Amino acid sequence: MTDRDEGSYTIREELPDPETFAALREAAGMTSRSIEGIERGLPNSLYGVIAVHDPTGEVVGMGRIVGDDGTVYQISDMAVRPDHQRQGLGSRIMDHLESYVEETAPPGAYVNLVADVDGFYERFGFEETRPASKGMYRRVECDDGADR
Template identity: 30%
Template sequence: MNIFISDKLPTFEQFASLHEASGLIKSKKGNYTREQLYQAANNSWYHISIYDQDQLIAFGRMISDGIYQALICDVMVDPTYQKQGLGKQIVEELIMKCKNSGIQSIQLFSAKGKQHFYKKLGFDEREQDAPGMTLIL
């Protein structure tokens, strides 16, 4: 493997391919096109990509005010490359960007069944008396 990390947005084709392969597109609430999801990634405050040569194999992004709040979204790893620490590496890079920017509060949306992964990285579930809320239009 020839692995490298970049903070440049991958091409639409690379992004759409990983989104499909990872299964993340199936878990989205709402009906979004691949083009809309790519535009969302492009509008992010920060994103990180891991490649094996020219193949995008892992990706994650954050939205933020750049001062005190950040939200991690769309952490995805190609199934062929899972269980190799790439997801952890993506999250650690996103956390490092927050630390370097002085952001102290990081939230995230977790895919079903992935809470344990994020707990190992230091995240806590929200308290029962202060749950996150969602409104789907």
């Protein structure tokens, strides 16, 4: 499904290349990922979309879903370049990700995400898990002690 109904942007059902993925995360102020990790991880995505600025052909946003395609779906790597924010791209990306989940997830599937923006994901029915559970993470470190 390609969505061309708003502004000069197209949402495409595809994943960005690894370099664009890394650049979008950096531009959006997200934690960097190693190129090795990106190259290994992207092909394992269940579904992904990119936002393309039509006049330039530049990929300016992305989002994807990772998981087992049955019991767990995680919305991941939502990013829009700051100079293209406030155009509704995040919402359009989420609409596509949500449509994928609605069309493919069996009853009882768990859909989660780690939010770094207050108030955005709640519009899509997401809510904090506390006190029922809490989100946790651990980052793998490189041999030199730096995060990778």
